[in-house]
Amino acid sequence: MDIKGRKAVVFGGTSGIGLATTTILADGGAEVVAISRDPSKAGALPDRVTTRACDVRDSAAMETLLAELAPFDILVSAATGGERAIGPFVEMEIDGFKGSFDKLWGYANVVRYGAQHLRDEGSITLVSGSPARAYPKDLSALSAVGGAVEALVKTVAREIAPAKRINVVSPGVIDTPMMVIEDPAERAAAYTGMTQDHLIPRAGLPEEVAQGLLFVIANDFVTGTIVDVDGGWLLSD
Numbered sequence: 001m002d003i004k005g006r007k008a009v010v011f012g013g014t015s016g017i018g019l020a021t022t023t024i025l026a027d028g029g030a031e032v033v034a035i036s037r038d039p040s041k042a043g044a045l046p047d048r049v050t051t052r053a054c055d056v057r058d059s060a061a062m063e064t065l066l067a068e069l070a071p072f073d074i075l076v077s078a079a080t081g082g083e084r085a086i087g088p089f090v091e092m093e094i095d096g097f098k099g100s101f102d103k104l105w106g107y108a109n110v111v112r113y114g115a116q117h118l119r120d121e122g123s124i125t126l127v128s129g130s131p132a133r134a135y136p137k138d139l140s141a142l143s144a145v146g147g148a149v150e151a152l153v154k155t156v157a158r159e160i161a162p163a164k165r166i167n168v169v170s171p172g173v174i175d176t177p178m179m180v181i182e183d184p185a186e187r188a189a190a191y192t193g194m195t196q197d198h199l200i201p202r203a204g205l206p207e208e209v210a211q212g213l214l215f216v217i218a219n220d221f222v223t224g225t226i227v228d229v230d231g232g233w234l235l236s237d
């Protein structure tokens with residue numbers, strides 16, 4: 001797919017990986033609608049980008065918004081959805097574990113209400129994360145949600161082929177506003193600690209992940225695929 005002149009809808013497109021994806025698509029000539037609960041947080045956006053407010057967990061609002069934006073060629077979701085529960089599974093509040101699945105329910109709304117409005121030869125891309133297949137201690141919720149996202153994508157790829165495609169990009173540790181530590185030295189130390197055993201021992205950039213998204217969006221022979229942009233986390237000790 002030549003993305004120039006195409007219409008793209010990017011949930012979570014106002015921050016971090018989603019914002020980098022919004023930008024790389026707009027720079028390539030696509031018209032992009034970037035959506036989140038509070039898009040004003042994005043600040044100045046490139047030309048060809050408009051914003052809308054919507055919570056991906058609100059099924060009725062999602063159905064209405066996607067019908068209004070239809071038809072489109074590119075559908076992306078990087079929206080986190082809700083909280084991320086971290087800690088030993090057996091000590092975890094079960095509500096926190098369940099709440100982490102808001103990411104899956106948001107993605108489910110994106111695909112369920114978006115796929116029907118995708119033009120033929122269109123592409124859907126979701127964002128999972130290395131815990132889906134790295135299984136680190138204390139990240140059981142992220143592993144379980146990420147695994148569910150990747151399984152959903154592979155199943156839906158069968159259902160919507162050959163007219164439409166769906167893929168996953170799986171980031172490792174990426175420097176985005178998701179990291180709540182603001183002090184630069186503390187932030188750098190946190191990323192060093194998280195990535196010191198990785199083959200490429202640093203946090204990735206959202207732009208590096210967006211390049212993975214652009215690849216699966218533009219390549220018409222790629223569907224049901226997981227692209228890891230993780231600095232080798234999956235092979236780390």
Ligand SMILES: NC(=O)c1ccc[n+]([C@@H]2O[C@H](COP(=O)([O-])OP(=O)(O)OC[C@H]3O[C@@H](n4cnc5c(N)ncnc54)[C@H](OP(=O)(O)O)[C@@H]3O)[C@@H](O)[C@H]2O)c1
Pocket residue numbers: 011012013014015016017018035036037038039041054055056057078079080081082103106127128129130170171172173174175176177178
């Ligand atoms: N950063 C990492 O290290 C990393 C690693 C692995 C996987 N990931 C995954 O990559 C994706 C993007 O993460 P990021 O680091 O780019 O996060 P981020 O910078 O915090 O951006 C998250 C985006 O999602 C939107 N969002 C969150 N909940 C939403 C909801 N309920 N409805 C609509 N929009 C919502 C946010 O905007 P509003 O707050 O305005 O709604 C924001 O635009 C996530 O799925 C995350 O799990 C990230």
